[in-house]
Amino acid sequence: MRNFPVFRLRVTTPRLELRLPSLDDLDDLADLAVEGIHDPQAMPFLFPWTDAEPASRARSAYQFHFRQWAAWTPQKWTCPFAVVFDGQIAGVQEVSAADFAITREVATGSWLGKRFHGRGIGTEMRAAVLHFAFDGLGAQSATSGAFTDNHASLAISRKLGYRDDGVDVHVRRGERAETRRFRLLRDDWTTPPGFGIHGLGPCLPLFGADRAEGT
Structure with a gap:
């Protein structure tokens, strides 16, 4: 881990810990994917990976993380944090x-196991990663998007102060579907109390960030 210190990085909130997943965590994520993330008639993802059979869905949960780790460079990176709530992935x-x-x-993008819905976890984990981006990496803006029928995601963006940033059109399950884009500026962000970032310093070069603010 000396050469990839992101595995020691932690973002914490009053209820959550965000970290890169261990192999055991990936097992738990795969189990969650099989249990279900959303109602079957809905599709919140641009790539409909949750339409696959359970075994394929579980493998996808593993393979996604391996692909992101292998492709990581300071010029282009994706950091998929596992979200830990009450000791559970x-x-x-x-x-x-x-x-x-x-x-x-x-x-940003996210998914949450269906049995964890309705507890405010989605809002808190998005706020955690915004704290990481703005106060840790020194970001100036953050974007997000969701299909127009993904009311939970849209509500989180609006609750956290994002501004509307336009509409995109996609094909979803063979039909036309619109997504709304959102943008949040650093000046519109206030970190909630009790949020923290741990182990960031050695990771900054991997994110293409030359300094940390507020850590």
Whole structure:
């Protein structure tokens, strides 16, 4: 881990810990994916990986993380944090960027096991990764997006202060579907109390970030 210190990085909130998953954590994430993430009639993801059979869904949960770790460079990276709630793996909160050293912009995405819905975890884990991006990496903006019928994700973006940033059109399960884009500026962000970042210093070069703010 000396050469990839991101595995020691932690982002904490009053209820959550965000960390890169261990192999045991990946087992738990795979089990969550098999249990279910959303209602079967809905599809919140641009790539419909949850439409696959359970065994394939479980493998996808593993392979996604391996792919991101293998492809990581300071110029283009995706950091998929496992979300830990009450000692249990609850989902994934991702943050990614391209040319962050220049753009100072990140994008976020996430999923949460269905049995953890309705507890405010989705909002808290998004806030955690925004704290990491703005106060840890020194980001100037963060983007997110969701299908127009993904009301939970849209509500989180609006609750956290994002501004509308336009509409995109996609094909979802063979039909036309729109997503709404959102953007949050650093000046519009206030870190909630009780949030922290641990072990960031050695990781900064891997994120293309030359300094940490507020850590």
